[in-house]
Amino acid sequence: MATYNRELFIEETIQSILKQEYTNWELLIIDDGCKDNTYQVLIPYLQDPRIGFFQRSLKYKKGLPGCRNMGLDLAQGEFVIFFDDDDIVHPQNLQISIGEISSRPDLMFCRYRREVFEGKFDKVFDTSQKLESFSIQGLKDYSKLITQELPFNSCSVLWRKECFKDIRFNEELLYAEEWECYTNILTEGNNGISIDKTLYYGRKHAQSNTGEFYRGNPLRVQSKIKASKSIIDLLNRKGLMTPRLYKYFGWMAVLLGSKSLYKYLEKYSSINIFIRLKMASIYYLSPAVLIFLKLKKKIG
Incomplete structure (x- = not known):
């Protein structure tokens, strides 16, 4: 403890x-x-x-x-x-x-x-x-x-x-x-x-690490990004990266607003080119995508 x-x-x-x-x-x-x-x-x-x-x-x-x-x-x-x-x-x-x-x-x-x-x-x-x-x-x-x-x-x-x-x-x-x-x-x-x-x-x-992360504490957010990069390394090293996980980390880059995480994922992952292109379109259009998702949720 x-x-x-x-x-x-x-x-x-x-x-x-x-x-x-x-x-x-x-x-x-x-x-x-x-x-x-x-x-x-x-x-x-x-x-x-x-x-x-x-x-x-x-x-x-x-x-x-x-x-x-x-x-x-x-x-x-x-x-x-x-x-x-x-x-x-x-x-x-x-x-x-x-x-x-x-x-x-x-x-x-x-x-x-x-x-x-x-x-x-x-x-x-x-x-x-x-x-x-x-x-x-x-x-x-x-x-x-x-x-x-x-x-x-x-x-x-x-x-x-x-x-x-x-x-x-x-x-x-x-x-x-x-x-x-x-x-x-x-x-x-x-x-x-x-x-x-x-x-x-x-x-x-409010004083918990998780509470600070969800309030946008920069130290906690950057640590999440660093942990993500470490897991991406691990998956690629062991040959365990999948299209589903590639998309997951791509969306994480969008939601955390981290260009460095997306670039890291794109550079160090060998995934089907069509999956990579689809995720790239989502990432680079992410401001519009996020607005669309918020509207969809509000309407729903």
């Missing part, structure tokens, strides 16, 4: 972890340079030997990716989850997700549903034993992760630690780092399972 100035929320998050029905866990809290009273809030909880508090080493860059990479290097367990410092976790999260894959070495991760909430947490946990699930095949379903058809939120997946043996979060990114990292893991051919049950609750507030 990376933390930065979360004195208002982190205690509630830790209390939800302490309520886990599965008790054989360790919580590694990596301080990214808090300037508030986060540490003072945590002092009573550090009496629990399962909870450790660490200052981010200068070996790792400031930011969420660097803190997560440090946590990976410290982690002793067979499985890892990247919890945020302002969310709430279902009491059966570890029990269910570990139970689903611990006896199946062919499964490298367990994905579960995530819901968001605002203000006071008042959700009622579903503790029924009924579980529905479906398999996820890395080399078949990676495109669904990229397009968010099958979202892989950073906190809604339990991974076997070995997935990160040769893969780490890109410490140059300030947003979309998990999108890039998890794409890398799936395109390595790692398979898993997805549980149709909410086991994690994300707090929605």
